[in-house]
Amino acid sequence: MVGHNIHKTNGNKKIPEPTLKRLPLYLHYLKGIMNKGQMNISAPVIGNDLRCDPTQVVKDLSVTGIKGKPRVGYNIYELIQNIETYLGFNKNNDAFLIGAGNLGTALLSYEQLQGFGINIIAAFDNDPAKVGQQQGHINVLHISKLQDLVTRLHVHIAILTLPGDVAQDIAEKLVKWGIKAIWNFTPVYLKLPQHIIVQHTSMYANVAVLLKKLHHAENTYIE
Amino acid sequence: MVGHNIHKTNGNKKIPEPTLKRLPLYLHYLKGIMNKGQMNISAPVIGNDLRCDPTQVVKDLSVTGIKGKPRVGYNIYELIQNIETYLGFNKNNDAFLIGAGNLGTALLSYEQLQGFGINIIAAFDNDPAKVGQQQGHINVLHISKLQDLVTRLHVHIAILTLPGDVAQDIAEKLVKWGIKAIWNFTPVYLKLPQHIIVQHTSMYANVAVLLKKLHHAENTYIE
DNA sequence: TAGATTGTTAATCGATTAACAATC
DNA sequence: TAGATTGTTAATCGATTAACAATC
Numbered sequence: 001m002v003g004h005n006i007h008k009t010n011g012n013k014k015i016p017e018p019t020l021k022r023l024p025l026y027l028h029y030l031k032g033i034m035n036k037g038q039m040n041i042s043a044p045v046i047g048n049d050l051r052c053d054p055t056q057v058v059k060d061l062s063v064t065g066i067k068g069k070p071r072v073g074y075n076i077y078e079l080i081q082n083i084e085t086y087l088g089f090n091k092n093n094d095a096f097l098i099g100a101g102n103l104g105t106a107l108l109s110y111e112q113l114q115g116f117g118i119n120i121i122a123a124f125d126n127d128p129a130k131v132g133q134q135q136g137h138i139n140v141l142h143i144s145k146l147q148d149l150v151t152r153l154h155v156h157i158a159i160l161t162l163p164g165d166v167a168q169d170i171a172e173k174l175v176k177w178g179i180k181a182i183w184n185f186t187p188v189y190l191k192l193p194q195h196i197i198v199q200h201t202s203m204y205a206n207v208a209v210l211l212k213k214l215h216h217a218e219n220t221y222i223e
Numbered sequence: 224m225v226g227h228n229i230h231k232t233n234g235n236k237k238i239p240e241p242t243l244k245r246l247p248l249y250l251h252y253l254k255g256i257m258n259k260g261q262m263n264i265s266a267p268v269i270g271n272d273l274r275c276d277p278t279q280v281v282k283d284l285s286v287t288g289i290k291g292k293p294r295v296g297y298n299i300y301e302l303i304q305n306i307e308t309y310l311g312f313n314k315n316n317d318a319f320l321i322g323a324g325n326l327g328t329a330l331l332s333y334e335q336l337q338g339f340g341i342n343i344i345a346a347f348d349n350d351p352a353k354v355g356q357q358q359g360h361i362n363v364l365h366i367s368k369l370q371d372l373v374t375r376l377h378v379h380i381a382i383l384t385l386p387g388d389v390a391q392d393i394a395e396k397l398v399k400w401g402i403k404a405i406w407n408f409t410p411v412y413l414k415l416p417q418h419i420i421v422q423h424t425s426m427y428a429n430v431a432v433l434l435k436k437l438h439h440a441e442n443t444y445i446e
Numbered sequence: 447t448a449g450a451t452t453g454t455t456a457a458t459c460g461a462t463t464a465a466c467a468a469t470c
Numbered sequence: 471t472a473g474a475t476t477g478t479t480a481a482t483c484g485a486t487t488a489a490c491a492a493t494c
Contacts, residue, residue, distance in 0.1 A: 058452065068453085070452050072452095
């Protein structure tokens, strides 16, 4: 199955992670522009609106296999299609959500996640009070049903929005049952086999950067 | 006020952002270790548990001004104190939350945010149905009261958990009223004066990385 | 044609990793 | 003392930025 890309994308070549993280930003921006009825857009314009280097825009977009025209730029519709296809946002990647607390519930009712390729098909919790609820069309099931459903439905993605102290334990079980990628919203580092993809999304990492920049600014400039 | 650091931290020297983002991870890990009654810990042990290079651990921790002892390592309590002080996690940095939807509500009831230096003192929404509610001890006020309270209370941090299409508009107003840092949970790029600190926390950036790694893995190895 | 823009290759910049001296 | 670990300086690696040729 290697090298069978229909579009001429960069295939399995290693793409810089910063590039991958910028693509959704371009995508959202481009959808806004398209809704205004515009047909084409150039890298310098994108760079100006999103305050980033135009050559970086060119490089970032090129990974999706898009071809632009000198003096014209890129076709916006084609560009959106390419980014979505490249990132897998127009597929439905089935996922289970584990931990139906506040953050979990927020994610469940975030219909937009589906527009970004993540299709949460069920949520799990150990709290009997939460089991049986419906959150944004998704049922909350008891955690005891997790093993059976993961194995039967061949779900590959798990979203962890549960307390940190049980995260490692559940993660190990999920891996045993066949989960291949974990989106980790807990503050704990998950020590799992190297082939398991763990995406750590920590609020606190962002708080750290924000506070440090703020205090730095406050100490640097006279108020 | 420049250079008056009591602890010998790296002060206002430029610290790599990746380092800042790793510090909360160390912090959480160290608190777990301390609760087990351990007194000291060495960089190689941390590196092994958190799967990162021990020399990087040494370099990361050194920015907080901690001094370790050869053959012993670092005093865990002192290390925790230094990281918290360095990041500003033991101060109460007042913040307003704007948009009391699902994600906003999740953040409000996330008491732990306070332990990481962010003290949300009020939430705002334009939905009358939400105004007057209490979410985790924080009142939801009508958006019309925002201007008055931002200016009167000298709040410097705003957390944006509102719909993307109004984000730029509200952000510009907030800046006019004196907000210095914005934690942006919307998918839009906020074009604001350069001196305003904008911390963009996008779910989608993480989805992009996760899906790409997953599909890459699925295409690389024979199943 | 002239000029703006793409797309690629080279140079720079910054972060990570390696090497090694200092030290308890 | 011997050896593990810190802490610093140098080398490597990777991403960003700059330069420039190709092209519509």
